[in-house]
Amino acid sequence: MKKVQILYNPRCSKCREALSLLEGESYEIEVVEYLKEKITKKELKSILAKLGVKAVDIVRKKEDLYVKKFKDKKFTNEEWIQILLENPVLIERPIVIDGYKAIIGRPPELVVDLVNRKA
Numbered sequence: 001m002k003k004v005q006i007l008y009n010p011r012c013s014k015c016r017e018a019l020s021l022l023e024g025e026s027y028e029i030e031v032v033e034y035l036k037e038k039i040t041k042k043e044l045k046s047i048l049a050k051l052g053v054k055a056v057d058i059v060r061k062k063e064d065l066y067v068k069k070f071k072d073k074k075f076t077n078e079e080w081i082q083i084l085l086e087n088p089v090l091i092e093r094p095i096v097i098d099g100y101k102a103i104i105g106r107p108p109e110l111v112v113d114l115v116n117r118k119a
Contacts, residue, residue: 001026001027001028002027002028002098002115003028003029003030004022004027004028004029004030004096004097004115005029005030005031005032005096006018006019006022006029006030006032006094006095006096006097006105006111007039007047007091007093007094007095007096007097008031008032008033008093008094009033009034009035009093009094010033012093012094014093014094014105014106014107014108015093015094015105018094018096018105018108018111019094021108021109021111021112022096022111022112022115025112025115025116027115034088034091034093035088035089038088039085040085041081041082041085044081044084044085045081047095047097047102048081050097050100050102051095051102051103051104054080055077055080055081055083055084056075056077058091058092058095058104059080059090059091059092060089060090060091060092060093063089063090065087065089065090070090092104092106093105094106094108094111096111096114096115098114101114101117102114
């Protein structure tokens, strides 16, 4: 059985939809409620590498915290990583990780494309 991990917020409809799609495909799913179970710097860097993006690319720019505190400010990638670790609400979701690849599940149907790809 194929194993996938999902960074998940139960209050997010897109997360719930992505998880439902994965459950319908019979995967072994590890659900990480990243707002409760803090991710480490090493884990975040690994996720970014699997996504192939910089930290700023997974920032939720419509989030109130971003607008009030970070909008129009310039930070290095390392600084953004630290900001995301301290403020996980700013991390875009859902993120689904399948081995060496990851995808932001917006729209949620993208997660099925990721996990169904040939290795």
